[in-house]
Amino acid sequence: MVAMGELWATVGSVMATVMFVSAIFKQYFPYHLWHYVERYSHKLVRFVYPYIEVTFDEFSGDRLKHSEVFSAIQTYLSGKASLHASRFKADVIKDSRSVVLSMDAKEEVADEFKGVKVWWVLGKRTPKTQSFSFYPASEERRYYKLTFHKRYRELITEAYINHVLDGGKAITVQNRQRKLYSNNPSKNWYGWRSTKWSHVFFEHPATFDTLAMETKKKEEIKKDLKKFSEGKEYYAKIGKAWKRGYLLYGPPGTGKSTMIAAMANFLNYDVYDLELTTVKNNTELRTLLIDTSSKAIIVIEDIDCSLDLTGQREKKKEKDGDEEEKNPIEKKAKEEEDSKKSKVTLSGLLNFIDGLWSACGGERIIVFTTNYADKLDPALIRRGRMDKHIEMSYCCFEAFKMLAKNYLDIETHEFYADIESLLAETNMTPADVAENLMPKSDEDDVETCLKNLIEALKAAKEEARKKAQEEAR
């Protein structure tokens, strides 16, 4: 197969030389005669060399932009190259833990599509311009050359090339190292605007398998997320921006942040952790939104604490104003402090969630978390903005069984009946249950851990009883 490709490549080069030589002769031929020579020489080339060649350059148009098509082909061929080629170039991905092999220059890789054979070669050319460049290495331009029989022109130029591009993009998404972004304060200490988001690699290990909650609820959320991520056409059909809002509410330690990590891992999305208090105003909030990518979860944690979004801001200001008039020095200091505070308003935030700009980019999930859902302005969490409200509750027996399976590798135990009845009578968060299930030393076995949990549950029950008694008095 390789030899075949090489043979035709040689024939191709001979033909190219013939064309080149004839181009030189062109100057010495009368025009009307040359016209015939050219026509017949092309016919001859097509007859002898029945193959079509298509090249895909590494840089598109302005040379500064990497061609997405070239990258997709490169990724697609990396799998094929590992099977056929003998010289590779290795690239490290996924935080140095895996290596992708791609074909080296001049190496040929054959592929087959619907029974039709095609050949790919990675080539390099150096432009013969004398222009000065700061980046000498970038002068070298790489390209992929695809060769196939002209009989299959339609199949290859349409179906096969689409197949390669889709395949390449799918592999890129799979290998993508996801990122966790956080918004930077609006100015850095030089006084000029710094970049809007900074990121680290997202490596939270939480998944829906490790998340303890009732199976029915968990499956419902997974189904909802899957439907959303596959709903591009549906959202377009109903004329809605492709985004979905989730409100996660519940006491501290019930797994709200863990759930966000599980969602991101489930969907393979990036996470943008938005700290609202450092956003200066509504305009900056919008700029941040525009700068988020698609396939992302935008998170605003503890929304009730982030800003005064309950409409109380104006009243407070008026009250403060009375005091400040009496004390001009303090007034200046207060003004300075106020200027540093976020001026994001409720309407700015609502606009962020479902204003016209919110549709830019698409495929985005917005998650709010709060410990007190009833403290929030109803406008902020009405359906349509926050489409799904999920209560993260205290640990139930079903959630406990999941934690025990994950932490202790057990499905059942003679203590389970006691634990079930204690959990039904006591409120304990999954975070506390998990903490008790963790062995504290090498000597701690399953039984010790479960006993620790039972003791903690009994203590919590006793405490709750005393508290209720005191309140009744």
Ligand SMILES: Nc1ncnc2c1ncn2[C@@H]1O[C@H](COP(=O)(O)OP(=O)(O)OP(=O)(O)O)[C@@H](O)[C@H]1O
């Ligand atoms: N439902 C759960 N399933 C598995 N682990 C959990 C769960 N809830 C809590 N945990 C464990 O408890 C720790 C704290 O949970 P997490 O940070 O998700 O709580 P939270 O609801 O976000 O709390 P807060 O309101 O204080 O932000 C996590 O590291 C996780 O290990």
Ligand SMILES: [Mg+2]
């Ligand atoms: Mg949290």
